[in-house]
Amino acid sequence: MARRTKIVVVGGGPAGIAVISGLRQWSSWDKVQITLLEPSDFHFYQSAWINSAFTMNKETPSTRHIGELFSPDDINWVNEAAGEFSPENNYVLTETGLRINYDYLVVACGLQTDWEKIKGLHGKLGREGITSVASYSTLNWTKSLFSQPSGKVIFTEPSTLCNMHSAGKELIMRLQAKLGVNIKEPTNEITYYSGSNALYPVEACQSVLKDRFKKNNIDWELSKELVEVKPKAKIAVFRNLINNTYFERDYDLLHIVPPMRSPFVVARSALADEVGLVDVDQHTLQHKKYSNIFAIGDIANTPVVKCISAIKMQMPVVVSNIVAGILGAQLLKKYDGTNNQVIMVSEHEAILFRCKFMRHMNLPFSYGLSDSQAIGRLNNLLSPISYWRYLLSAKSSRIPFPNS
Ligand SMILES: Cc1cc2nc3c(=O)[nH]c(=O)nc-3n(C[C@H](O)[C@H](O)[C@H](O)COP(=O)(O)OP(=O)(O)OC[C@H]3O[C@@H](n4cnc5c(N)ncnc54)[C@H](O)[C@@H]3O)c2cc1C
Numbered sequence: 001m002a003r004r005t006k007i008v009v010v011g012g013g014p015a016g017i018a019v020i021s022g023l024r025q026w027s028s029w030d031k032v033q034i035t036l037l038e039p040s041d042f043h044f045y046q047s048a049w050i051n052s053a054f055t056m057n058k059e060t061p062s063t064r065h066i067g068e069l070f071s072p073d074d075i076n077w078v079n080e081a082a083g084e085f086s087p088e089n090n091y092v093l094t095e096t097g098l099r100i101n102y103d104y105l106v107v108a109c110g111l112q113t114d115w116e117k118i119k120g121l122h123g124k125l126g127r128e129g130i131t132s133v134a135s136y137s138t139l140n141w142t143k144s145l146f147s148q149p150s151g152k153v154i155f156t157e158p159s160t161l162c163n164m165h166s167a168g169k170e171l172i173m174r175l176q177a178k179l180g181v182n183i184k185e186p187t188n189e190i191t192y193y194s195g196s197n198a199l200y201p202v203e204a205c206q207s208v209l210k211d212r213f214k215k216n217n218i219d220w221e222l223s224k225e226l227v228e229v230k231p232k233a234k235i236a237v238f239r240n241l242i243n244n245t246y247f248e249r250d251y252d253l254l255h256i257v258p259p260m261r262s263p264f265v266v267a268r269s270a271l272a273d274e275v276g277l278v279d280v281d282q283h284t285l286q287h288k289k290y291s292n293i294f295a296i297g298d299i300a301n302t303p304v305v306k307c308i309s310a311i312k313m314q315m316p317v318v319v320s321n322i323v324a325g326i327l328g329a330q331l332l333k334k335y336d337g338t339n340n341q342v343i344m345v346s347e348h349e350a351i352l353f354r355c356k357f358m359r360h361m362n363l364p365f366s367y368g369l370s371d372s373q374a375i376g377r378l379n380n381l382l383s384p385i386s387y388w389r390y391l392l393s394a395k396s397s398r399i400p401f402p403n404s
Contacts, residue, residue: 004033005326008092008102010082012038012066014045014391015297016108019396024317026401031326034074036098037092038066039081045387047308049133050167053142054174061384062136069392082109085269087290104322106279107295108267111161111306114259119237121256128231132256133171134164140254146175151252152189154236156226158188158259159195161275163298163306164298166341167208168192168257169200176216177346190218191249193238194226199306204360205341205353206293207303212345225255266299277301282357283334285318292325293319302335303357310339312391316399329402342383 009016020034048062066077083095093099113134115121124130126138131145155172157164172192181191192199192213199213199220200206215219220283227246228237235248261267269390271287278295279288282302287293295312298306313335320333337357344350354361389395 002031004031006033006035006101006206007104007106007322008035008037008100009106009108009295010092011107011109011299012035012036012040012043012069012077013108013110013297014043014387015110015299015314016106016309017043017069017392018311018394019106019108019296019313019318020070021106021320021392022315022399024070024074025394025399026319026323033076035076036066036079037078037080037094037100038080039079039095041065041079043069043392044136046134047167047387048384049136049139049265050170050174052139053133053171054178054347055143064388070254084265084266085248085271087270087287090292101198102231103292104325105293106318106322107266107271107293107299108297109263110298111163111260112259112263113291114160117158117160117259118226118256120231121229124229124231125256129234129252130229130231130256132253132258133167136257146178149175149179149253152250153191153253153255154249154251155190155192155197155255155257156236157192157194157257159223159225159241160259160261161277161306161375162196162260164256164257165305166201166307167344170343170345171255171344172218173212173216173345175220177349192218192220193224193226193249194220194222194240197223197241202355202358205355208351209343210352212351216345217227218252222258233320262299268321271295273299273301280388282337283317284321284331285335286321286331302337302398304337305355305358306337306339307339307341308387308391309341313338315394316393320400320402324402327402332402333400 043066045062080094082092084093091099098255125135125394126141131142157168198206199209213372223241224238227239236251237248239246271278273279278299279297280300296318297311304310317333317335321331324331339355341353342350
């Protein structure tokens with residue numbers, strides 16, 4: 001029997017699981033042997049945490065055991081983190097030193113939160129009015145804070161790599177919509193501080209969001225990064241990134257989108273670009289130097305807003321191109337940069353952005369604000385279904401497999 005092609009997938013988030021599911025659609029699936037490196041026992045559907053923060057009773061399912069996502073006969077799941085890449089020698093070392101050889105490597109290990117960058121925060125998430133939807137273990141606390149907010153409300157976004165550009169805006173607008181009358185009282189202020197110099201990475205989308213913030217009485221400050229919290233006094237310390245000065249603001253509720261970074265195992269490897277992401281061709285998703293290495297999702301340095309829909313569009317490209325490589329065919333499929341963002345602004349309203357790389361596409365069905373209540377309901381209803389049933393199982397994806 002011919003040797004099976006060894007494919008190692010690093011990371012069992014949506015990107016890694018979608019690639020595995022895509023490969024399973026190949027009619028010659030039995031020709032490959034897949035190893036998944038994933039240190040967590042659970043897969044997290046992070047978008048659902050936003051809904052959880054607003055819903056007191058019903059939860060959107062947001063976790064599944066990794067072992068439930070595929071049959072153990074199909075995949076060899078190594079419950080460890082990749083500790084070192086050796087792209088010249090085609091192997092990955094796990095953190096305990098296990099050597100795993102590959103013919104093809106897919107890097108899908110996402111971004112890491114870097115809470116420690118904020119001085120004084122350690123051990124304080126979930127206390128003294130400080131919270132974050134990015135922290136799964138304190139979601140109940142977020143829920144209770146969001147249910148009765150009062151006084152000064154501050155939301156922050158970092159200047160670092162980030163996959164919550166849309167999530168942060170959605171949270172503040174949904175909270176504001178929920179507060180309704182209350183937030184317009186003179187004693188209440190609601191401000192969004194971003195370390196970035198734009199409210200949103202895509203210019204046309206930024207202006208839509210600015211209009212919406214104005215309409216909703218939400219103030220915003222750019223290039224102002226949260227660097228320290230003083231929980232006892234309920235003070236947040238910011239650095240003005242333009243003139244490098246520091247200033248303090250007091251708060252009653254502080255919601256933090258954490259600083260994020262590439263995992264060190266990638267950032268310090270030969271796979272990384274200058275910011276630590278895997279350096280791939282933005283169309284083929286193939287590493288610029290190592291042709292048997294691909295990256296997908298947040299860890300790839302494609303110029304897109306980091307989001308789930310980008311993964312959905314990238315998956316067929318990675319799968320198809322790996323199969324092309326196995327068959328000795330030309331790389332077939334190219335990612336065209338499509339990424340869609342649905343930002344719920346209240347329980348019944350959504351903003352839809354459709355972008356190609358960092359350019360906004362002015363398509364009739366997806367441009368700007370929609371007043372339709374149906375959009376909100378559809379988003380709530382369809383997102384989890386489309387995530388669990390279609391993205392992770394690759395059921396609805398048309399993957400152009402090269403002829404064997
Ligand atoms: C709170 C929140 C809300 C969000 N809401 C939305 C939304 O509404 N819409 C949207 O489109 N996007 C949203 N996002 C962004 C979206 O979740 C990410 O873009 C998506 O999860 C990226 O998927 P990924 O597989 O690339 O990375 P991840 O989901 O981060 O998965 C990476 C996996 O790799 C594993 N890993 C890490 N290091 C290693 C290692 N060394 N070795 C092996 N495995 C490793 C991790 O354990 C993890 O399982 C949200 C993000 C957050 C945090």
